[in-house]
Amino acid sequence: MVSKEADIRNAIWQLAFQFKVSSKKAIRQYGLPLNGMHVRILHMIGATPACTANRIVLASGRDKAQITRLLKELESMLLIQRTPNPDDKRSQIVSLSEKGEALMARAREAEQDVVTRLLKGMKKDEIDRFVGLAGRMLDNLREE
Amino acid sequence: MVSKEADIRNAIWQLAFQFKVSSKKAIRQYGLPLNGMHVRILHMIGATPACTANRIVLASGRDKAQITRLLKELESMLLIQRTPNPDDKRSQIVSLSEKGEALMARAREAEQDVVTRLLKGMKKDEIDRFVGLAGRMLDNLREE
DNA sequence: GCTATTTGGTGGACAATATCAACCATATTC
DNA sequence: GAATATGGTTGATATTGTCCACCAAATAGC
Structure with a gap:
C-alpha cells in the first residue's frame, strides 16, 4: 500500500519522464537533429520577442x-x-534564423502528435484544471 | 500568446524540474549522501517485496x-x-540494509517537507484529481 | 563625477542522468 | 537438444545539470 505522497511524487516523475521519452522519440522520427533542450529553447526564442539569454534562464x-x-x-x-541588444551592451538578442524557423515548424508537428496522444480522451476543462493545479504547485515550490 | 499545447507541455516540464530541484535541495539539507535516482530506487526497493533489478527497470x-x-x-x-533469487539463478533479490532503512527514514522526512510545500493550499479532491489525470496521461503515452 | 555592487554572460571542470550495443548465463520454447 | 528469450552486466558515449571563477557593462550610493 502506497501513501498519497508517494502517489503525487510518482505521478510527477513518471509523467515527466514518459513525456520526455515520447517527445524525444517523436523528434527523432521526424528526422530532426535536435535534442530535448534544444527544442525547448528554440520554442522560447520563437515565442519571446526581444529574447535574451537571461530571459531564457529565468523562464526555464x-x-x-x-x-x-x-x-x-x-x-x-x-x-x-x-544581434546586439540596444538596451544593454552586455547582452544580445537571439532570434530564430530561417533555418531555425523551418526546423521548428516540423518540431511543432512532432510535438503536436505527442500532445494529442497525451490528451486523448481528456475534456477541455480537465486539461485546464490540470494545468491550473500544476501551476499552483509550481508556485508553491518556487516561493521561498 | 501561447497555445494550449504549450501550456500543458510547459506545465509538465516545469513542475517536474522544480520538483526535482526542490527534492534534491531537501535531501542535501538533511545531509544525506544521495542523489535523485538513488532515492527513487531505494524507495522502490523498500516498497517492493522480493524486488529484483528487473522490477525496478519496469517500474521506473x-x-x-x-x-x-x-x-x-x-x-x-x-x-x-x-541475495540469490530462488526462482531464477540469473537474478538476485535486492533489499534495504539497516543502514539503508535508516537513511531512507530520513529521506522520507526530507521529501515529505517538499510534498507538503507542493500541496500547500490544495484540497484533497484536487490532489486526487490531479493524480488521476496524470495517470491517464501516462497511460495514453505508454500504450502504443 | 567616481567607487562599489549588481547583473548578463562566458568558460572550465565535473557530477548526474540517459542511451545503445555487445555480451554472458540461465530460462524458456519448440 | 537447438533456438530463442530474458535478467543482468559492462563499455562507450551523449545529454543534462551544477558550481565556481571571471569579465564587461550597468546601476546604486555617495
Whole structure:
C-alpha cells in the first residue's frame, strides 16, 4: 500500500519522464537533429520577442552556464542568430534564423502528435484544471 | 500568446524540474549522501517485496544499464544487499540494509517537507484529481 | 563625477542522468 | 537438444545539470 505522497511524487516523475521519452522519440522520427533542450529553447526564442539569454534562464529555471552553451550550439547549427541588444551592451538578442524557423515548424508537428496522444480522451476543462493545479504547485515550490 | 499545447507541455516540464530541484535541495539539507535516482530506487526497493533489478527497470521505465550501475553504487555504499533469487539463478533479490532503512527514514522526512510545500493550499479532491489525470496521461503515452 | 555592487554572460571542470550495443548465463520454447 | 528469450552486466558515449571563477557593462550610493 502506497501513501498519497508517494502517489503525487510518482505521478510527477513518471509523467515527466514518459513525456520526455515520447517527445524525444517523436523528434527523432521526424528526422530532426535536435535534442530535448534544444527544442525547448528554440520554442522560447520563437515565442519571446526581444529574447535574451537571461530571459531564457529565468523562464526555464536552468543554470545560465547551461543556457550559454546550448545557445552556442544552436548558433553553430545556424538555427539562431544574435544581434546586439540596444538596451544593454552586455547582452544580445537571439532570434530564430530561417533555418531555425523551418526546423521548428516540423518540431511543432512532432510535438503536436505527442500532445494529442497525451490528451486523448481528456475534456477541455480537465486539461485546464490540470494545468491550473500544476501551476499552483509550481508556485508553491518556487516561493521561498 | 501561447497555445494550449504549450501550456500543458510547459506545465509538465516545469513542475517536474522544480520538483526535482526542490527534492534534491531537501535531501542535501538533511545531509544525506544521495542523489535523485538513488532515492527513487531505494524507495522502490523498500516498497517492493522480493524486488529484483528487473522490477525496478519496469517500474521506473529507465534503461537497465542505468539501473545496474545505480544498484552497484548503492551496494558499495552498503545501503542495499543482494541475495540469490530462488526462482531464477540469473537474478538476485535486492533489499534495504539497516543502514539503508535508516537513511531512507530520513529521506522520507526530507521529501515529505517538499510534498507538503507542493500541496500547500490544495484540497484533497484536487490532489486526487490531479493524480488521476496524470495517470491517464501516462497511460495514453505508454500504450502504443 | 567616481567607487562599489549588481547583473548578463562566458568558460572550465565535473557530477548526474540517459542511451545503445555487445555480451554472458540461465530460462524458456519448440 | 537447438533456438530463442530474458535478467543482468559492462563499455562507450551523449545529454543534462551544477558550481565556481571571471569579465564587461550597468546601476546604486555617495
